[in-house]
Amino acid sequence: MLEMLNKILIQNGLVTAFACVGVSIWLAGVLSRRLTFGHVHGSAIAIVIGLALAYFGGSVTHGQKGLADFPLLAGIGLMGGAMFRDFAIVATAFEVQASEARKAGMIGIVSLLLGTLIPFVIGALIARAFGYTDAVSMTTIGAGAVTYIVGPITGAAIGASSDVMALSIATGLIKAIIVMVGTPFAAKFMGLKTPRSAMIFGGLAGTVSGVSAGLAATDRRLVPYGALVATFHTGLGCLLGPSVLYLAVKAIVG
Amino acid sequence: MIIYGTALLAACHLMGLFLGDLLGAAIGVKANVGGVGIAMLMLISLKIYLNGKGWMPKETEAGVGFWGAMYIPVVVAMAANQNVVAALKGGPVALLSAIAAVGACALVIAVLSRSGKDDTAFPPAHSLEFTEEQDI
Numbered sequence: 001m002l003e004m005l006n007k008i009l010i011q012n013g014l015v016t017a018f019a020c021v022g023v024s025i026w027l028a029g030v031l032s033r034r035l036t037f038g039h040v041h042g043s044a045i046a047i048v049i050g051l052a053l054a055y056f057g058g059s060v061t062h063g064q065k066g067l068a069d070f071p072l073l074a075g076i077g078l079m080g081g082a083m084f085r086d087f088a089i090v091a092t093a094f095e096v097q098a099s100e101a102r103k104a105g106m107i108g109i110v111s112l113l114l115g116t117l118i119p120f121v122i123g124a125l126i127a128r129a130f131g132y133t134d135a136v137s138m139t140t141i142g143a144g145a146v147t148y149i150v151g152p153i154t155g156a157a158i159g160a161s162s163d164v165m166a167l168s169i170a171t172g173l174i175k176a177i178i179v180m181v182g183t184p185f186a187a188k189f190m191g192l193k194t195p196r197s198a199m200i201f202g203g204l205a206g207t208v209s210g211v212s213a214g215l216a217a218t219d220r221r222l223v224p225y226g227a228l229v230a231t232f233h234t235g236l237g238c239l240l241g242p243s244v245l246y247l248a249v250k251a252i253v254g
Numbered sequence: 255m256i257i258y259g260t261a262l263l264a265a266c267h268l269m270g271l272f273l274g275d276l277l278g279a280a281i282g283v284k285a286n287v288g289g290v291g292i293a294m295l296m297l298i299s300l301k302i303y304l305n306g307k308g309w310m311p312k313e314t315e316a317g318v319g320f321w322g323a324m325y326i327p328v329v330v331a332m333a334a335n336q337n338v339v340a341a342l343k344g345g346p347v348a349l350l351s352a353i354a355a356v357g358a359c360a361l362v363i364a365v366l367s368r369s370g371k372d373d374t375a376f377p378p379a380h381s382l383e384f385t386e387e388q389d390i
Contacts, residue, residue: 021327021334043326050333058339068335080331086290088328090267091321093294094301107370114362119355126351141347145355152332153290157274166336167348173333174352186360191367200366204359239291243277 006072013075021079024049044177044210047148051173054166064162082156089149093235107196108229111203116237119145119206120245123171128253135250137164142249143241144168147207148176150237157242176210183214198222202229259317266297 009016028046032038036045054066063069068077078084123145124138132138140160144151144167151168154160160168183192183205191197192215202211202225211230215222274289297318304310 017331018327021331024330024334025327043330046326046330047333050330051336054334054336055339057334066335073334076331077335080328080333080335084324084328085332086271086293087263087267088321088325089290090270090293090297091263091318092325093297094263094315094318094322107366111363111366114366115359118358118362119351122354122358123351126354127347130347130350132347141351144348145351149329152336157289162336169333169336170348171351171355174348175356178352178356182356182360190360190363192363194367197363197367201363204363204366205356206359235291235294238294 009072010074013073014078015075016073017075017079020073020076024053039180044173044180047173048177051170086153089153089234089238108199108203111200112229112232112236113203115204115206115233116146116240116245118204119175120241123168124249132164133253135246135253136160138253139241139246139249140164140168141171142245143237144171145175146172146237146241147234148172149207149234150241153238154241154246158246172207176207179205179207179210179214183210184218187218192218192222195222195225198225199229202226203233206230206233256313256317256320259314259319260321261317262300262314263297263318263321266293266300269293270296 025042025046028049029042031045032042050067057063057065057067057069057073061069065077067073068075068080120142122142124142127138127141132141136155136158137160139158140151140155141164143154148169149172151172152165155165155168183190183201187193190201192201198215201215201222205211205214205226207230211226215226270291270293271289273292277289277292301310304314
């Protein structure tokens with residue numbers, strides 16, 4: 001019986017992955033509502049669960065691919081692999097309304113550029129201070145400080161090692177969680193009360209999940225304005241990270 | 255047809271990655287340069303073009319929208335296959351980079367939102383259909 005079930009789960013790896021990820025996200029949603037009363041976004045908890053399971057998988061199997069090193073869960077490797085990841089990222093571009101984006105105007109573009117450059121430079125410098133002195137690692141960790149999507153996409157494009165990629169995701173994830181939890185408390189300091197300020201926030205604070213959750217916890221009406229700019233964030237980071245920013249870092253550190 | 259949307263997305267994805275490879279080769283980087291970003295820009299432009307022509311019915315949009323909504327689940331799966339054990343050895347890097355990045359950005363937001371003229375305001379009962387649940 002159990003062997004038959006095992007065989008089916010292994011043979012249908014990707015489908016198994018869909019089911020497992022679905023359960024994790026449901027669990028994350030429950031934890032988000034019950035434990036944090038919605039203060040920490042469900043997606044952030046789900047990603048933390050994913051990273052925790054990857055840690056568990058890595059320590060049990062001593063492999064490189066986290067949970068995907070269990071034969072039963074190899075489908076997670078396909079679902080979270082480069083093909084599906086890039087496909088889903090490209091699809092999110094569809095949510096950008098060009099007519100609305102124009103309203104964001106110059107200040108949105110300025111904050112988007114600053115929101116890519118400032119975290120990148122800080123992340124890359126801190127990475128260097130901690131001994132990641134090669135251009136690829138500095139760029140990947142710097143990109144992770146932009147968002148947890150830009151980090152691995154940049155890392156994959158320029159050939160970063162898996163541990164640097166994980167570090168860059170961890171950086172982006174910690175940043176997203178700080179934005180989600182900290183925004184309501186820092187809202188007054190940041191002057192978050194108008195659509196324009198929400199757009200500045202969306203450009204500078206980065207991740208869509210961080211921005212939308214952080215703004216929702218502050219003032220529900222701010223959400224669409226911030227998220228609108230934030231949806232450009234990952235695209236801009238993915239465009240600049242492996243190209244201009246990588247070449248700049250390479251030119252500086254050699 | 256829902257497949258038209260997914261096929262459009264697939265075409266942009268492949269074309270973007272191809273152009274990213276070409277760009278990488280052109281500037282001498284042994285890597286795909288901005289392929290995903292190029293694909294996104296192509297999809298945004300194509301959406302505007304097709305919408306203008308009236309060739310973007312709801313079903314076609316759903317063929318892309320589904321994959322956009324799968325973004326967080328895919329990221330969760332991606333997190334689950336990272337080499338976290340190895341990453342934790344460099345722990346303070348992630349924590350410090352994140353805290354410093356958020357702090358610096360918060361300062362810049364505070365400055366920018368107070369500078370210049372802010373003539374934006376909330377119209378009464380503005381579009382509240384956007385929910386944070388879309389993110390998960």
